[in-house]
Amino acid sequence: MKSLQDSLYNWLTIKIVCDDRPDDTAAADTEKMFYDILMKEHKVAEIEVEKDDLMYYVQYTKDGERNKSRFPRELIEVMLNQIQNEPDKFVNYPVD
Incomplete structure (x- = not known):
C-alpha cells in the first residue's frame, strides 16, 4: 500500500x-x-485544495481530524506542463 502522502x-x-x-x-x-x-x-474525506504562488495545500479529514499537506507547485504541475507544451502527444480521443 502506498503512503497517504504518495496517494x-x-x-x-x-x-x-x-x-x-x-x-x-x-x-x-x-x-x-x-x-x-x-x-x-x-x-480520507472532505478534501479541499488551495494554491498560492509556490505551493498546493490539500486539507482533508482522517479519523475525525482535519489535516493539511502541502506540495510544491513545480512538482504537481509537471504533468500538466508537459501536456500543454506537447499537446500533439496527448490527444484526447473521443469515447465510442
Missing part, C-alpha cells in the same frame, strides 16, 4: 490535469481511481 500527490497531480482538460476521459478515469484509493484505503 495525495498522485491524486492532486492528475486532478489539476482534469481541471484543465475536462473532456480528457483518461485523466478523469485516473483521477477517480486515485480518489477512490484516498477514500477506501486511507479513509
